Amino acid sequence: MAAVPAPPPPLLASHAAVRATASDVSRFRGARLAGDHPPQVAALRRGDWVKLICGASFEDAADVRNLSLVYTLAGVDCIDCAADASVVGAVNEGIDVAASIIPAVQRPWVMVSVNDDCRDLHFRKAEFDPEDCPPDCSKPCEKVCPADAISLESIMVGGEHTRSDPLHGKLKGGVLTERCYGCGRCLPVCPYDRIRAVSYVRDPITTSELLKRNDVDAIEIHTTGKGTDTFDALWNSFSESINNVKLVAVSLPDIGESTVDFMNVLYAIMEPHLQGYNLWQLDGRPMSGDIGRGATRETVSFAIHMASVPERPPGFYQLAGGTNSYTIDCLKKAGLFQSMTFPGTTTSETISSQQALIGGIAYGGYARKIIGRTLRKIPAQFGRVHIEDHPDHLLEALQDALSLVGPVKGYPALSSMK
Numbered sequence: 001m002a003a004v005p006a007p008p009p010p011l012l013a014s015h016a017a018v019r020a021t022a023s024d025v026s027r028f029r030g031a032r033l034a035g036d037h038p039p040q041v042a043a044l045r046r047g048d049w050v051k052l053i054c055g056a057s058f059e060d061a062a063d064v065r066n067l068s069l070v071y072t073l074a075g076v077d078c079i080d081c082a083a084d085a086s087v088v089g090a091v092n093e094g095i096d097v098a099a100s101i102i103p104a105v106q107r108p109w110v111m112v113s114v115n116d117d118c119r120d121l122h123f124r125k126a127e128f129d130p131e132d133c134p135p136d137c138s139k140p141c142e143k144v145c146p147a148d149a150i151s152l153e154s155i156m157v158g159g160e161h162t163r164s165d166p167l168h169g170k171l172k173g174g175v176l177t178e179r180c181y182g183c184g185r186c187l188p189v190c191p192y193d194r195i196r197a198v199s200y201v202r203d204p205i206t207t208s209e210l211l212k213r214n215d216v217d218a219i220e221i222h223t224t225g226k227g228t229d230t231f232d233a234l235w236n237s238f239s240e241s242i243n244n245v246k247l248v249a250v251s252l253p254d255i256g257e258s259t260v261d262f263m264n265v266l267y268a269i270m271e272p273h274l275q276g277y278n279l280w281q282l283d284g285r286p287m288s289g290d291i292g293r294g295a296t297r298e299t300v301s302f303a304i305h306m307a308s309v310p311e312r313p314p315g316f317y318q319l320a321g322g323t324n325s326y327t328i329d330c331l332k333k334a335g336l337f338q339s340m341t342f343p344g345t346t347t348s349e350t351i352s353s354q355q356a357l358i359g360g361i362a363y364g365g366y367a368r369k370i371i372g373r374t375l376r377k378i379p380a381q382f383g384r385v386h387i388e389d390h391p392d393h394l395l396e397a398l399q400d401a402l403s404l405v406g407p408v409k410g411y412p413a414l415s416s417m418k
């Protein structure tokens, strides 16, 4: 008598629709693996690399875990997170859960983000003391925060309830530090100027230890373009650990005509100790992708600027800062989407290495926003949410993630999603 196959574990049994969708993604990607390169590098060469940015300062481990799970199933190449051990653990846990649903899923590279000085806007947190707030404030800070990082409650003072007499109450709560990623939108809306931004620099010793972990594959160094000394010092502090990672990214703003000279100085600093791949993140309008269509213009302009300068340093180039669902169309209009040639030139000027001018796109605020909509639908009584415990929500989040990742990757209409 034939043996009865064992039933699938409960997690797998409840995810038939998710498995069907993510398996289509996995098969499509498996068929595209290229040559001797790691799949992530093959994606950069083709121009279809996608990175999820969890946020250099975003440290809510529960959200980071769920985001990592969903975007791993959607097929991102890399997940960029805060250089913090618990956040790195959360990213890897999300990837592990994705692998338990689709064993053939390609694990994205895990990247930690650091800064070389405190002027980079990604490395700050909002702060205020709610005791200093007028009790009748309409709390515009709470409404404007895209990360739900401000939570305020009116409380009674001396037995009177603030709802009936707000001037005799007070506010409690404030900024949820682990959720604040420093976007700064709360700062100008406070009518009483109570909110301040506190900047910081990631500790290089802690970062060096993270780089030695097997579950960290890449580092990104944010620099402001205001000088190279701090970059030099930080780079030297990584001399013992930098070659444990496969990819070194440098994130920088467009500083005009001197941008390429600045990048070439940075490359000269890195080159003696650079054994893996390197990437330049063209940071257009930081932390603004969720605002709307226009936010993506600056990063695409930055890409056009870079493409026009033949003396730019070696490495892959990737967009970030204001990226959203409009970015691909803008890049196509500029003739830079997966283009191997300079726009407007003849094919005889094709780049000899056959590497796309723009290797791909990183999505941050917009990627988090579209998944956040689904996460917020899960009833609050579930406390710390594991999205895989809610298969319908996981499927919805995966479909949203695919709407962003799919156009870059060129996924065909997935039969499982029809």
Ligand code: SF4
Pocket (backbone or CB within 6 Å): 125, 126, 144, 145, 146, 147, 148, 149, 150, 175, 179, 180, 181, 182, 183, 184, 185, 186, 187
């Ligand atoms: S800086 Fe941005 S993320 Fe942080 S509390 Fe203010 S609005 Fe929210």
Ligand code: SF4
Pocket (backbone or CB within 6 Å): 128, 130, 132, 133, 134, 137, 138, 139, 140, 141, 142, 152, 171, 189, 190, 191, 192, 193, 194, 195
């Ligand atoms: S807007 Fe300003 S004063 Fe009002 S609750 Fe927020 S921080 Fe306090």
